Amino acid sequence: MKKTRNILVVIYALMLLAAAAIYICGDYLEVDMAVLTSDTDKQTGYVVQMVMILLTLSLVPLALRLFKFKQIHASLLASPATALLKWGIVRILVLGLLLVTNTLLYYIYGFEPSFGYLAVMILLTMPFVVPTMSRCKAETEEEKVEEAEKEVEA
Numbered sequence: 001m002k003k004t005r006n007i008l009v010v011i012y013a014l015m016l017l018a019a020a021a022i023y024i025c026g027d028y029l030e031v032d033m034a035v036l037t038s039d040t041d042k043q044t045g046y047v048v049q050m051v052m053i054l055l056t057l058s059l060v061p062l063a064l065r066l067f068k069f070k071q072i073h074a075s076l077l078a079s080p081a082t083a084l085l086k087w088g089i090v091r092i093l094v095l096g097l098l099l100v101t102n103t104l105l106y107y108i109y110g111f112e113p114s115f116g117y118l119a120v121m122i123l124l125t126m127p128f129v130v131p132t133m134s135r136c137k138a139e140t141e142e143e144k145v146e147e148a149e150k151e152v153e154a
Helices: 002-028 042-064 070-078 080-108 113-129 133-153
Strands: none
Touching: 002 080, 002 113, 002 133, 042 080, 042 113, 070 080, 070 133, 080 113, 080 133
């Protein structure tokens, strides 16, 4: 379980570092990333903005509730280490890639506020999926705890 947690922590840290690197390049090093878009192509910017809003607003709750789905929860109980590694990577990558993409698009489209707001929203949800050892154990042994509580009540 500790090896699984360490892998998840590394992936988590890499996603945050990638977003921080984009932020540092855009704000402090003043790298002009807006040259990747043209001023005349406003429709493409609007479409990209709507797609990212829809993706972010649909994938963030999905990533946060991922371990509550019956099949995924059953696989977490059946083989905790491998399932936690697989689904933990999926959850962290979904949130991390959305964070990196929205941060990058914020600078590419000339400080478009909606991309910044989406990136901040994702950044605020990232602490809810930090792969701590207690969280890893709780996500793989949750049903056993519920059964023990029911036996105590009876």
